Amino acid sequence: MYAIIQTGGKQYRVQEGDVLEVEKLNAEPNDVVEFNEVLAVSKDDNLQIGSPYVEGAKVQARVLEHGKGKKIIVFKYKPKKNYRRKKGHRQLFTRIEIQKILV
Template identity: 70%
Template sequence: MYAIIATGGKQYRVCEGDTLLVEKLAVEPGEVVEIDQVLAVEKDGELRVGSPVVEGARVILKAVRHGRGPKIIVFKYKPKKNYRRKKGHRQPFTEVIVEKIEA
């Protein structure tokens, strides 16, 4: 059994017990999050696709920790003009475990 969910502007294919890194959620570690943006659910070989979401389906996630991803360097320059800008960025994330898929 798997589901395709949408959270943080991205889509994920999840099964029960999976660990994901999703865009930062406003929850404390240890709290439970309910995702009702379920785009598709596969159960016993039968695929249910929503338009746009599957009615009555939800996925229960448990937040494990918050963190920040690897540093990305943004470097801009213009040749022969002595224009250089260097900036770094680390994207925040929340690590979650998929506890239950309800269809």
């Protein structure tokens, strides 16, 4: 059984027991969060596809921790104009564990 959920502008294929990193959520560690934006659910070769979401479907997950991703360097320049800007960025994330897929 798996589901496709949408959070933080991205879509994820999840199963019970999966651990994944999503965009930062406003929840404390060990809180249970629900994702109501379920795009599709597959159970025993029966695929339900929502338009846009499957009605009554929810995915429950437990927040494990918050953190920052790897640093990326953003470098902008314009040739021959002595214009250079160097900036670093670390994206915030929340690590969650999928507990239940409810249909």
